[in-house]
Amino acid sequence: MNKFIGYRCSICATEYLPGQVTYTCPADGGNLDVIPDYETIKKKFRSEDITSRRAASLWRYLPLLPVSDPPGDLTPLHAAGWTPIFALPRLATKLGLKHLWLKDESRNPTASFKDRASAVVVTRAHEIKAEVVVTASTGNAGAALAGMSAAVGQKAIIFAPKSAPQAKVAQLLVFGAKVILVDGTYDDAFDLTTKAADEFGWYCRNTGYNPFTLEGKKTAAFEIWEWWLGAHRDWHKKDSPLNNHSPLVIFVSVGDGNIISGIHKGFKDLFTLGWISNMPRIIGVQAEGSAAIANAFRANTEAITPVSAATLADSISVDLPRDGVRAVRAVKETDGTYITVSDAEIIQAIAELGKMGIFAEPAGATAYAGLVRAAGLGVVRSDDPILVINTGSGLKDVRAAMQAVQPAPIIEPTLAAVKKIL
Numbered sequence: 191m192n193k194f195i196g197y198r199c200s201i202c203a204t205e206y207l208p209g210q211v212t213y214t215c216p217a218d219g220g221n222l223d224v225i226p227d228y229e230t231i232k233k234k235f236r237s238e239d240i241t242s243r244r245a246a247s248l249w250r251y252l253p254l255l256p257v258s259d260p261p262g263d264l265t266p267l268h269a270a271g272w273t274p275i276f277a278l279p280r281l282a283t284k285l286g287l288k289h290l291w292l293k294d295e296s297r298n299p300t301a302s303f304k305d306r307a308s309a310v311v312v313t314r315a316h317e318i319k320a321e322v323v324v325t326a327s328t329g330n331a332g333a334a335l336a337g338m339s340a341a342v343g344q345k346a347i348i349f350a351p352k353s354a355p356q357a358k359v360a361q362l363l364v365f366g367a368k369v370i371l372v373d374g375t376y377d378d379a380f381d382l383t384t385k386a387a388d389e390f391g392w393y394c395r396n397t398g399y400n401p402f403t404l405e406g407k408k409t410a411a412f413e414i415w416e417w418w419l420g421a422h423r424d425w426h427k428k429d430s431p432l433n434n435h436s437p438l439v440i441f442v443s444v445g446d447g448n449i450i451s452g453i454h455k456g457f458k459d460l461f462t463l464g465w466i467s468n469m470p471r472i473i474g475v476q477a478e479g480s481a482a483i484a485n486a487f488r489a490n491t492e493a494i495t496p497v498s499a500a501t502l503a504d505s506i507s508v509d510l511p512r513d514g515v516r517a518v519r520a521v522k523e524t525d526g527t528y529i530t531v532s533d534a535e536i537i538q539a540i541a542e543l544g545k546m547g548i549f550a551e552p553a554g555a556t557a558y559a560g561l562v563r564a565a566g567l568g569v570v571r572s573d574d575p576i577l578v579i580n581t582g583s584g585l586k587d588v589r590a591a592m593q594a595v596q597p598a599p600i601i602e603p604t605l606a607a608v609k610k611i612l
């Protein structure tokens with residue numbers, strides 16, 4: 191029944207059968223990698239069989255996922271993923287770059303990257319007949335779990351810090367989840383959730399705890415791969431200078447480290463299947479005030495030391511990242527690096543992306559803020575092809591957005607007043 195071989199611990203490399211464990215390594219608490227059945231996939235599918243599938247969602251990659259068909263049909267859960275990639279030529283010029291794109295994850299059903307993970311976890315929950323799914327969340331993971339669960343009639347419970355932005359809490363409530371606000375940090379909510387799940391027998395989606403979140407998140411790498419294949423075809427025809435390009439460079443914001451690890455896993459899957467011959471460079475961006483993973487990378491260690499997180503980018507505000515080890519490896523193994531940015535740079539990035547028609551929440555704009563830094567530091571070269579990921583919508587945190595702009599003037603309803611302010 192299981193569509194995967196088992197799990198491998200990212201720390202001690204012990205392998206487990208699908209029924210043997212559910213969350214993390216019983217020996218050392220390490221994050222578990224799902225081991226896909228690469229041999230069977232290779233025998234059954236060529237890359238063209240995947241790229242010619244019709245689903246305009248992450249479900250086009252079902253053959254590469256460790257779950258079977260999602261429950262129901264034509265629901266928002268079936269629409270997760272397959273987000274657009276936009277060219278940003280004006281920002282590229284401004285930064286002295288030639289090739290810059292943005293993948294806009296705010297266009298997921300609940301407006302963040304987290305839908306990828308929640309769509310796959312809710313499908314897994316259905317498969318194992320879990321009555322209740324639960325997660326701790328700063329907001330987006332919860333909104334995604336609540337939304338994907340509502341779509342297929344799954345019961346969901348969300349623990350969020352009481353400081354979560356209001357729009358995110360509104361989403362949780364509107365999607366009909368049971369919402370419990372914790373008088374504490376995200377980390378407090380996280381620990382409480384795993385305890386409650388054990389106590390009450392709920393299926394826990396916590397990021398960097400449930401191995402299936404990463405499997406959902408890896409689908410973003412598959413989409414980037416397909417886009418890259420298509421882009422190559424065009425460039426070839428036009429005899430573009432990109433024919434002899436350096437590897438794609440991907441910028442992604444990092445909190446717990448599960449998104450960056452998922453993107454890394456997706457490209458590793460493609461590499462193992464022999465469908466790509468080069469890995470992209472992956473660059474993680476953290477807020478200066480919440481940089482536990484960047485700190486570990488810079489100290490050349492996989493031991494993550496917790497910080498006391500303080501940043502306005504709530505989605506990446508984490509004391510103890512739950513997927514830090516794999517997040518360090520994601521950049522180390524791809525010749526990437528970590529960049530840290532201030533809250534002021536994040537706000538500036540919201541404003542710059544906004545002028546391109548892209549509305550990002552603080553954690554979403556963080557990747558672009560990282561690119562601005564990286565370009566200044568010479569981490570990327572002017573002709574590198576660069577893809578920045580916007581992980582969440584600006585509508586999620588309107589208060590932060592208002593810090594990126596000047597307030598609108600209020601005038602009397604007369605032409606004279608209009609003339610005066612123009």
Ligand SMILES: *Cc1c(COP(=O)(O)O)cnc(C)c1O
Nearest residue numbers: 330445446447448449553581582
């Ligand atoms: C969760 C989230 C992130 C960070 O993902 P991690 O897996 O915690 O590193 C970044 N941006 C947004 C909008 C998110 O919701």
Ligand SMILES: [Zn+2]
Nearest residue numbers: 199202215220
């Ligand atoms: Zn282990």
